[in-house]
Amino acid sequence: MSTSDNPVALGTKSITQLLVQYSVPAIIASVATSLYNIVDSIFIGRGVGPMAIAGLAITFPLMNLVIAFCTLIAVGGATITSIFLGQKNIQRATDVTNNVMSLCLIHSIVFGGLTLIFLDPILYFFGATEETIPYAREFMRIILLGTPIAYVFIGLNNLMRATGYPKKAMISALLSVAVNAVLAPLFIFVFDWGIGGAAFATVCGQFTAFVWVLHHFLSKSSYIHLKFNARWITRSIISRIYSIGMSPFLMNVCACIVVIFINRALLNYGGAEANLAVGAYGIVNRTTMFFVMIVFGVTQGMQPILGYNYGASMWPRVKRTLNIGIWAGVAITFIGFVLTESFPDTISAMFTSDEILIRLARNGFRIYFICYPLVGCQIVIQNFFQSIGKPRLSIFLSLTRQLIFLIPMLVLLPRYYGVDGVWASMAASDMLSFFLAIITLWVMMKRLNRHFDNATPLQTKASQQ
Numbered sequence: 001m002s003t004s005d006n007p008v009a010l011g012t013k014s015i016t017q018l019l020v021q022y023s024v025p026a027i028i029a030s031v032a033t034s035l036y037n038i039v040d041s042i043f044i045g046r047g048v049g050p051m052a053i054a055g056l057a058i059t060f061p062l063m064n065l066v067i068a069f070c071t072l073i074a075v076g077g078a079t080i081t082s083i084f085l086g087q088k089n090i091q092r093a094t095d096v097t098n099n100v101m102s103l104c105l106i107h108s109i110v111f112g113g114l115t116l117i118f119l120d121p122i123l124y125f126f127g128a129t130e131e132t133i134p135y136a137r138e139f140m141r142i143i144l145l146g147t148p149i150a151y152v153f154i155g156l157n158n159l160m161r162a163t164g165y166p167k168k169a170m171i172s173a174l175l176s177v178a179v180n181a182v183l184a185p186l187f188i189f190v191f192d193w194g195i196g197g198a199a200f201a202t203v204c205g206q207f208t209a210f211v212w213v214l215h216h217f218l219s220k221s222s223y224i225h226l227k228f229n230a231r232w233i234t235r236s237i238i239s240r241i242y243s244i245g246m247s248p249f250l251m252n253v254c255a256c257i258v259v260i261f262i263n264r265a266l267l268n269y270g271g272a273e274a275n276l277a278v279g280a281y282g283i284v285n286r287t288t289m290f291f292v293m294i295v296f297g298v299t300q301g302m303q304p305i306l307g308y309n310y311g312a313s314m315w316p317r318v319k320r321t322l323n324i325g326i327w328a329g330v331a332i333t334f335i336g337f338v339l340t341e342s343f344p345d346t347i348s349a350m351f352t353s354d355e356i357l358i359r360l361a362r363n364g365f366r367i368y369f370i371c372y373p374l375v376g377c378q379i380v381i382q383n384f385f386q387s388i389g390k391p392r393l394s395i396f397l398s399l400t401r402q403l404i405f406l407i408p409m410l411v412l413l414p415r416y417y418g419v420d421g422v423w424a425s426m427a428a429s430d431m432l433s434f435f436l437a438i439i440t441l442w443v444m445m446k447r448l449n450r451h452f453d454n455a456t457p458l459q460t461k462a463s464q465q
Contacts, residue, residue: 010308023301029173030297055135057282068252076245078162086311112147127263146203180205247394254402280360291336299383329376367423374434401433
């Protein structure tokens with residue numbers, strides 16, 4: 001392992017340099033993944049048709065659930081590992097790695113198997129119609145069969161970044177995207193496998209990255225690696241993984257619930273254009289997730305820095321990391337706001353040539369992105385609490401944006417404004433959750449400042465164990 005990859009540098013190197021070192025690879029990987037999701041949707045829209053875009057949008061809630069059960073382990077394991085490394089507890093960090101591997105396999109088999117058995121009822125519940133369910137079913141069957149591969153890849157990739165290998169973590173994500181991007185048009189346009197071809201290309205890309213990360217963690221030259229004589233199932237570690245990972249888990253579960261409400265609202269108020277309104281949401285959702293994923297890249301880069309320095313009681317370094325992260329998050333979502341408000345038709349036309357779909361998406365862009373610059377700040381604050389081992393606050397903030405504020409808005413506003421009310425509900429929720437996140441951060445920073453001012457490093461460290 002090179003000097004730059006040594007986790008000890010997390011406590012000594014310049015925060016700006018560390019954020020560049022850790023966030024840039026994570027951002028590159030996130031951008032690549034987001035771009036692939038967009039390109040994949042373009043392939044499906046152009047190669048299969050506008051109704052396939054609507055079918056793909058129906059799978060978003062289920063995809064969020066798939067991701068939820070994976071991030072529950074991946075994020076929780078990565079955060080705990082960073083804290084243990086900050087405390088110089090290498091053995092405990094190794095035990096976490098083994099437990100993450102075990103949990104990824106267990107979750108993927110149980111969740112993937114049960115979902116496959118009840119796939120059609122689940123898709124109908126999520127808003128599928130007779131016109132869209134063939135596309136949604138075909139796509140999700142293949143994705144669910146590949147969940148063991150996807151879970152191990154994502155789980156270990158988060159640990160790879162947390163243990164001091166941000167560039168290797170970036171490469172694994174790029175491998176997945178590259179294989180995916182090459183095979184998808186081949187399977188869709190040449191082999192004529194339709195939307196199933198896009199799903200199979202996704203699994204092939206994940207398998208390539210799976211081999212890469214598994215090789216890393218089986219190598220004894222890696223700073224933290226799998227040890228067969230270490231603990232694979234440890235109750236205390238699993239409890240902490242679930243506790244800290246509960247925030248991103250609930251965030252994805254909330255996203256699933258919200259998409260169900262959004263899809264049903266669009267179907268109820270969309271009239272004759274209802275299915276295409278769902279397709280328009282698919283386009284808007286893919287676009288907004290592009291910028292959100294870049295912010296997540298920033299927070300992924302922040303996570304090992306925050307976790308290590310918080311575990312080592314280096315509070316000024318924690319605060320500086322947070323400040324830089326907030327400004328970066330706001331800048332990213334502000335760019336998203338400018339682009340989508342200025343060029344909505346250009347963005348929509350990449351996905352489809354259908355004029356109705358373009359018109360519906362344009363309306364969605366113009367309304368939903370009104371408050372979008374605030375989203376970057378809210379996401380960074382939420383992930384800050386998660387990274388320093390305060391999952392309850394992170395869970396609370398994730399619930400406000402994606403459930404507590406949004407669901408009532410989705411029930412109320414569409415009654416008066418129809419489809420426009422659906423888009424306005426999302427914008428209003430973003431604004432309210434931003435203000436609450438700022439207030440929560442202000443209160444907690446005052447408490448944490450007093451805590452670190454009054455405690456010695458040894459006492460502070462002991463209180464976190």
